[in-house]
Amino acid sequence: xxxxxxxxxxxxxxxxxxxxxxxxxxxxxxxxxxxxxxxxxxxxxxxxxxxxxxxxxxxxxxxxxxxxxxxxxxxxxxxxxxxxxxxxxxxxxxxxxxxxxxxxxxxxxxxxxxxxxxxxxxxxxxxxxxxxxxxxxxxxxxxxxxxxxxxxxxxxxxxxxxxxxxxxxxxxxxxxxxxxxxxxxxxxxxxxxxxxxxxxxxxxxxxxxxxxxxxxxxxxxxxxxxxxxxxxxxxxxxxxxxxxxxxxxxxxxxxxxxxxxxxxxxxxxxxxxxxxxxxxxxxxxxxxxxxxxxxxx
Amino acid sequence: xxxxxxxxxxxxxxxxxxxxxxxxxxxxxxxxxxxxxxxxxxxxxxxxxxxxxxxxxxxxxxxxxxxxxxxxxxxxxxxxxxxxxxxxxxxxxxxxxxxxxxxxxxxxxxxxxxxxxxxxxxxxxxxxxxxxxxxxxxxxxxxxxxxxxxxxxxxxxxxxxxxxxxxxxxxxxxxxxxxxxxxxxxxxxxxxxxxxxxxxxxxxxxxxxxxxxxxxxxxxxxxxxxxxxxxxxxxxxxxxxxxxxxxxxxxxxxxxxxxxxxxxxxxxxxxxxxxxxxxxxxxxxxxxxxxxxxxxxxxxxxxxxxxxxxxxxxxxxxxxxxxxxxxxxxxxxxxxxxxxxxxxxxxxxxxxxxxxxxxxxxxxxxxxxxxxxxxxxxxxxxxxxxxxxxxxxxxxxxxxxxxxxxxxxxxxxxxxxxxxxxxxxxxxxxxxxxxxx
Numbered sequence: 123x124x125x126x127x128x129x130x131x132x133x134x135x136x137x138x139x140x141x142x143x144x145x146x147x148x149x150x151x152x153x154x155x156x157x158x159x160x161x162x163x164x165x166x167x168x169x170x171x172x173x174x175x176x177x178x179x180x181x182x183x184x185x186x187x188x189x190x191x192x193x194x195x196x197x198x199x200x201x202x203x204x205x206x207x208x209x210x211x212x213x214x215x216x217x218x219x220x221x222x223x224x225x226x227x228x229x230x231x232x233x234x235x236x237x238x239x240x241x242x243x244x245x246x247x248x249x250x251x252x253x254x255x256x257x258x259x260x261x262x263x264x265x266x267x268x269x270x271x272x273x274x275x276x277x278x279x280x281x282x283x284x285x286x287x288x289x290x291x292x293x294x295x296x297x298x299x300x301x302x303x304x305x306x307x308x309x310x311x312x313x314x315x316x317x318x319x320x321x322x323x324x325x326x327x328x329x330x331x332x333x334x335x336x337x338x339x340x341x342x343x344x345x346x347x348x349x350x351x352x353x354x355x356x357x358x359x360x361x362x363x364x365x366x367x368x369x370x371x372x373x374x375x376x377x378x379x380x381x382x383x384x385x386x387x388x389x390x391x392x393x394x395x396x397x398x399x400x401x402x403x404x405x406x407x408x409x410x411x412x413x414x415x416x417x418x419x
Numbered sequence: 420x421x422x423x424x425x426x427x428x429x430x431x432x433x434x435x436x437x438x439x440x441x442x443x444x445x446x447x448x449x450x451x452x453x454x455x456x457x458x459x460x461x462x463x464x465x466x467x468x469x470x471x472x473x474x475x476x477x478x479x480x481x482x483x484x485x486x487x488x489x490x491x492x493x494x495x496x497x498x499x500x501x502x503x504x505x506x507x508x509x510x511x512x513x514x515x516x517x518x519x520x521x522x523x524x525x526x527x528x529x530x531x532x533x534x535x536x537x538x539x540x541x542x543x544x545x546x547x548x549x550x551x552x553x554x555x556x557x558x559x560x561x562x563x564x565x566x567x568x569x570x571x572x573x574x575x576x577x578x579x580x581x582x583x584x585x586x587x588x589x590x591x592x593x594x595x596x597x598x599x600x601x602x603x604x605x606x607x608x609x610x611x612x613x614x615x616x617x618x619x620x621x622x623x624x625x626x627x628x629x630x631x632x633x634x635x636x637x638x639x640x641x642x643x644x645x646x647x648x649x650x651x652x653x654x655x656x657x658x659x660x661x662x663x664x665x666x667x668x669x670x671x672x673x674x675x676x677x678x679x680x681x682x683x684x685x686x687x688x689x690x691x692x693x694x695x696x697x698x699x700x701x702x703x704x705x706x707x708x709x710x711x712x713x714x715x716x717x718x719x720x721x722x723x724x725x726x727x728x729x730x731x732x733x734x735x736x737x738x739x740x741x742x743x744x745x746x747x748x749x750x751x752x753x754x755x756x757x758x759x760x761x762x763x764x765x766x767x768x769x770x771x772x773x774x775x776x777x778x779x780x781x782x783x784x785x786x787x788x789x790x791x792x793x794x795x796x797x798x799x800x801x802x803x804x805x806x807x808x809x810x811x812x813x814x815x816x817x818x819x820x821x822x823x824x825x826x827x828x829x830x831x832x833x834x835x836x837x838x839x840x841x842x843x844x845x846x847x848x849x850x851x852x853x854x855x856x
Contacts, residue, residue, distance in 0.1 A: 125636070125640060128636060129632075129633065129636055132632045132633075132636065133632070133633070136630055136632055139630075228454075229454065232454050232458065236725060236726065237453060237454055237455075237458030237459060237462060238458075238459055238462075238682070238726060238729070239459045239682035239685065239686055240685070240686065241685045241686040241687075241688055242686070243688060248660055248663065248664055248690065249663060249664060250664060250665075250666060261639075261664065261665055261666055263664045265664075332629075335657070335660060336629055336653050336656060336657050336660075336686065337653065337656045337682075337685070337686020337687070338686070339456070339459070339652075339653060339682075339686070340454075340455055340456045340458060341456050341627050341629060341652055341653035344456075344627050344629055344653075345629060348629070348630070375633070376632055376633040376636075377633075379633035379634070379637075380633045380636060380637060380640075383633070383637075384637075387623070388597075388621070388622060388623045388634075389597040389623035389624070389625050390625075391625055391630075391633055391634075392625030392626075393625075
């Protein structure tokens with residue numbers, strides 16, 4: 123039974139890492155109603171920029187705000203150069219723009235910082251915590267627990283930011299209708315710039331944690347694939363949905379791989395969460411926490 | 420920056436070729452990947468090859484024939500790789516030989532190179548059966564195939580256990596990239612297990628392998644004696660880190676050569692310490708040829724690697740060895756068909772079938788100890804089958820064995836069976852190598 127709990131807890135903690143990436147998608151979607159295809163690349167860009175700054179001689183604590191600043195600048199540039207010209211255009215145009223942005227950022231990151239694989243040590247060992255192993259016979263990583271804590275702090279901060287501030291309320295209006303939001307005096311461009319900046323900051327946190335685990339390399343862009351079933355499950359515009367979706371995806375994929383995988387030749391972890399998400403969509407097309415939109419015609 | 424520089428230089432070289440009268444130049448298309456998920460391997464390997472070609476050219480070329488090349492970025496994508504091949508194969512008088520450094524691209528090119536009569540080398544990768552030159556006339560898995568490599572891994576583990584037959588009753592987990600590449604050696608591993616009496620547990624890892632908790636928990640549950648790691652790219656450091664997290668000793672993991680570069684272990688930090696991998700070229704800058712590359716190229720700003728710290732890294736030296744093998748094949752061809760002449764692809768193919776790099780010849784080339792002797796023939800397009808094993812000590816890979824081979828007789832039997840099946844499927848009439856010269 124302890125093995126089952128080890129798989130379950132390991133899965134839940136992995137799920138938190140997926141949620142971190144999913145949060146970035148949710149933020150952009152809430153602000154613009156657009157699925158940001160470039161979110162995975164932003165994670166890569168953030169991690170690579172951070173490592174690049176440390177290679178230039180900056181300490182960890184100096185590289186952190188420097189990268190944050192770079193991500194905010196990136197957000198501003200995206201708003202000015204990509205989004206602003208597309209205000210009031212169909213959402214599919216904005217989505218297509220983010221596809222272009224993803225490839226642009228991929229190339230730009232490697233052009234600026236090179237394509238070498240780098241290690242990243244953020245000072246949290248990825249090893250089992252001895253006293254948990256001794257008392258419960260479970261191998262729980264200190265890194266995973268720390269990541270869960272960081273994600274929790276981030277979610278609380280974001281939830282407060284979006285529910286208790288004017289910007290948060292303005293976001294909803296912007297997402298619903300660009301033109302109407304502009305008509306009532308909401309500064310659309312400013313909102314978008316802020317949200318892209320915040321999404322950049324979330325990408326930085328995700329990039330540092332994923333980079334510390336997997337190395338800072340192009341493959342970080344693939345973590346977005348892990349966030350997709352999370353979004354399908356949790357709902358595209360829900361921050362709690364991103365967290366709960368991440369936990370469900372993490373736990374279910376690990377349990378499925380360990381307990382069902384051996385009967386079907388293994389390797390089901392990659393697609394099992396998508397099956398789960400599709401099943402949920404059949405019953406709740408907006409996801410578990412997504413907003414039910416009622417349109418009157 | 421390096422990519423831009425390379426493309427610009429390539430464009431300048433192409434313009435120069437178009438405007439100057441033709442002279443002795445041997446063209447080699449380079450299907451490289453310097454961006455994308457596997458860029459570290461591509462930039463190191465092709466950087467090493469180009470460094471060696473530049474070194475040869477700086478010393479007068481091959482009997483006066485200069486090597487020229489053009490790069491095309493494949494991003495390790497099979498479709499783009501085939502497109503690059505098609506684009507470059509007729510350039511600059513025609514391609515002499517091609518090496519895509521990708522099993523997927525190689526699969527896509529096997530039929531094309533046979534039709535175009537351009538030899539393709541797959542240095543340490545590709546289709547295992549292509550070692551049989553009777554059937555695969557235009558493919559050369561020089562050095563070692565995946566099949567010979569897995570056999571050498573089993574031999575190494577036997578050695579670790581105390582000698583032949585000592586793996587009987589043991590359990591080996593085979594953790595593999597769930598792709599054609601990862602599945603390629605399974606038949607050989609199964610045959611070796613049946614012959615030597617050990618059990619194989621196969622655990623696929625869905626690419627790219629960014630999370631592996633469930634697979635390593637299965638390892639923890641099954642308690643294998645060893646793990647063979649057949650990974651690629653990000654899968655490797657994640658495997659080592661997850662092994663550490665789940666308490667599996669890294670000393671009991673043996674990786675394929677695609678899991679044995681600095682890029683595979685550095686991101687894993689201390690979790691990689693004690694991990695052993697296969698290699699078919701030794702890293703380092705102490706070899707005379709590497710010293711020449713440093714002093715004659717990099718010291719004059721003519722090196723191909725953007726980061727000089729990578730000179731002598733695993734991928735870089737592997738690329739240099741590839742360069743040595745190709746130039747040696749062209750040299751061999753010139754010995755037969757005319758020194759100082761540009762060789763046709765058919766003649767280069769003949770050269771590739773007559774490589775005879777003995778220890779003495781390797782020493783003469785300044786690479787003693789860098790790679791094992793290679794002797795190809797009409798029927799043996801592999802020519803060696805040997806690898807060495809190296810351990811990561813936290814800072815560098817250190818050899819733990821010399822170059823060694825596994826059960827080559829068994830592997831050759833499997834190669835011939837598989838090649839015969841391929842020939843039957845494709846309606847190829849194998850050549851009679853006893854009649855070839």
